[in-house]
Amino acid sequence: MSNKDLFVVIDSVARNFEENILEIKGWAFDLKTKKVPEMSVFSSLDIVEKKIKMEYRGDVNCVYNIPPEVECGFIIIAKIENIRKGKLVVKFEDSKIIKLDLNRKFCHPKEVGNPNQGIYIFFQKGYKYLKRNGVKNTLKKIKLHLQNNDQKYIEWIEKNEQMNPDIIKDEINEFSLRPCVSIIMPTYNVDSRWLIKCIESLKAQYYPVWELCVADDASTNTDVKKVLEGYKLQDQRIKVVYRSHNGHISEASNTALTLATGEFIGLLDNDDELSPNALYEIVKKINEFPEVDLIYSDEDKIDKKGKRKNPYFKSDWAPDSLMSANYICHFCVLRKTIVTEVGGFRKGYEGAQDYDLILRVTEKTNKIAHIPKVLYHWRMLETSTSAKANSKNYAFQAGKKALESALERRKIAGTVEYGTNPGLYNVRYDLKGEPLVSVIIPTRDGADDVRKCVTSIFERTTYKNFEIILADNGSQKEETFELFKKFQIKFSSQFKVIRIDIPFNYAKINNLAVKEAKGEYLLFLNNDTEVIEKEWISRMLSFAQLEHVGAVGAKLYYPDDTIQHAGVVLGMGGAAGHIHYFFPKGDNGYFGKLVSTINYLAVTGACLMLKRRDFEAVGGFEEKFTVAYNDVDLCIKLYDQIGLYNVWVHDAELYHFESKSRGYEDNPEKKARFTKEINMLREKWLKYIKHDPFYSPNLTKQHADFSVNLED
The missing domain is CATH 3.90.550.10 (Spore Coat Polysaccharide Biosynthesis Protein SpsA; Chain A)
Known part of the structure; x- marks a missing residue:
């Protein structure tokens, strides 16, 4: 290891004067090889006893992309003849030497209780965030941080924690x-x-x-x-x-x-x-x-x-x-x-x-x-x-x-990996065989979108046992039909086009397409998506195969690498809305929710997988929801009617260009239909709009940033 590539940081130095014990905590690794150097400890005075212990440092591994099995953190404990005098030398390979003068006081801004500690940690995290995500996304993060400062929480406490002890004690006396x-x-x-x-x-x-x-x-x-x-x-x-x-x-x-x-x-x-x-x-x-x-x-x-x-x-x-x-x-x-x-x-x-x-x-x-x-x-x-x-x-x-x-107790095959941050984990469930997954993609023309979507699936997907069913609802352009023929020739039995000539009804189109599907698992996918993560189907399937799981959703980005979908919250914006909307790629989200697999009441139908039997058990998509909220309704039925939990998988990643082929709700007719579907959702699932069990009532439903609720 060369001196310029060896990165060493001392986090803290603590001394026990009664027992003459010195404890040094820090981390070290080679920037190129990601390997940990050998360490040795010397002193100008006699060392009675010494011990070097290595430990996992998830924060460091995350920032510097060090494999999770590498333990780059160290704790050096040395018992010295006189801890108040002399020098202690820590040598890392033959490349770097750190000398600690035992005559001086050690004071580190990282110590909690130091008046600068909070500022230090904020800027330390900011530097790590900048290194990981770049200037543009860091500026977005700072804006989000300022919107969620501690003052808002103080306001929330004043508003929500007004307790009357006499009333509480009277209620206690009435407890059965x-x-x-x-x-x-x-x-x-x-x-x-x-x-x-x-x-x-x-x-x-x-x-x-x-x-x-x-x-x-x-x-x-x-x-x-x-x-x-x-x-x-x-x-x-x-x-x-x-x-x-x-x-x-x-x-x-x-x-x-x-x-x-x-x-x-x-x-x-x-x-x-x-x-x-x-x-x-x-x-x-x-x-x-x-x-x-x-x-x-x-x-x-x-x-x-x-x-x-x-x-x-x-x-x-x-x-x-x-x-x-x-x-x-x-x-x-x-x-x-x-x-x-x-x-x-x-x-x-x-x-x-x-x-x-x-x-x-x-x-x-x-x-x-x-x-x-x-x-x-x-x-x-x-x-x-x-x-x-x-x-x-x-x-x-x-x-x-x-x-x-x-x-092991649950007899579920899989492995556990450290997550992006300490305290977060990724469970990798082994796949049970290689069941057929039917990928259902509704479209109407939009040849460029379809080309990008289908090509990315075949070129970037490691899971091979899938079929694509393109549900064509009224395409008219010759370039679209030429593309269909090209894909049918190139991908043979894995690519099928079915013609569904009915007035546009997203729910009905998908229901009809399911009848043509052969797969044990269904994957509903918008035509304006593009695969990023090669293991996307495998990751979604690993959760969809679990008996307690209903719908499985993916992490979707806009082209500018901000979050388009990371779970759906009922009541957001009055009906249902995406959470962590517009958060920058690489952000950990609220308590790590953007880098963890999380239960939500609903996930978007733009990329949604589930067992065919569960889809049929709840009657498929409700066709009264012709365009909007049919995916939300499906997810709620899975949870409410047959007791399944819907899951958002953070490392199944795709781009979603959103509503390109059909456009937005931008004319009176579309707006009227959209309003009607909002009212239908509210009428059918009002209890979940009032209280989404997978989102706290203490968090706002006016914004998608998990800020505290000061509205109610």
């Missing part, structure tokens, strides 16, 4: 069910400031029937025991056990679980806070839904000064979203019997022990409820993933392991 909620909290060397705030947030709960079950994991910080003993004496609902040895968070959580006598358990980290209405809302939901086994809420972050920011407004239960990330996270309350049934927390999954537990619990029950309120405040600390995703890389490794274990 008043179960005890056991809060499970492992502790280990937590700063007493945050531990006190955490426990005080529990003591401030409006709902009084709770117990706090604490298992201290052999903390060496004596302040922890002082705080716990003080609270234990104050409140008999607080139970504490002190473990004799450190077993890490899974073992400690299981120890805390042995103290629990409640019907439900809640998971609380020892430096976070609950909102005062948290347990009230949980028990209110239990009274509304007595059979519920798992309840989760929305969450936000809280800094050292108590300022709340970065709210995560979640969807209702979404099984495929959960396989992409632990979107449930905090606040999570589970029925104790089912936690016991699945074996509690598992050792070996530390850092993702909650994720692993949730995956196992949701295999046993579908009695799951979401409370769309912010009930949990996740503390932003130096070691917390709430502040910086790369602060706990072992957690993301454990998350991958949890997903791999889930596939």
